[in-house]
Amino acid sequence: METIHTADRVFVTWDAEPVENGAVAVVQDRIAAVGPYGDLRERFPRARVRTWPGALGPARIHDGPLPDAPSPRERVHAVLKQGATAVLERYVDSPELRAAADRNDVTVLPDAPSRLAIVQSGRADLAVFDAAGECIATVCAGRLVHRRR
Incomplete structure (x- = not known):
């Protein structure tokens, strides 16, 4: 499409x-x-x-802890609502959060690039x-x- x-x-x-x-x-x-x-x-x-x-x-890249929310899916969606489609690996602190990021195509990066x-x-x-x-x-x-x- x-x-x-x-x-x-x-x-x-x-x-x-x-x-x-x-x-x-x-x-x-x-x-x-x-x-x-x-x-x-x-x-x-x-x-x-x-x-x-x-x-x-x-x-954007969300460069801090993911926002608090009742579920990993909602935490990832809160990042998307801020205009970010990537998060830093050090803040993806559980397998459930990693799975939610993967399901939503949110990129998990080891470090933030210098320029987007x-x-x-x-x-x-x-x-x-x-x-x-x-x-x-x-x-x-x-x-x-x-x-x-």
């Missing part, structure tokens, strides 16, 4: 200049292209389009934030896993 995620501003890295009225094309669980929405719409005419207000960029980026052919992990910095949507491995109503 092809999906184009478009937003007011698209950041390939959070410290780069944004692409105004940009978009990210996703095919299955991979980034197919990044650029102006019009260009991607021409290249992917059959893609479903999801339009987001705010800023779209690479999903949207890369063609890379895994489609994206997050959208409003002007106040609140997460509007999270895409994990190409799937929309959180959308603020």
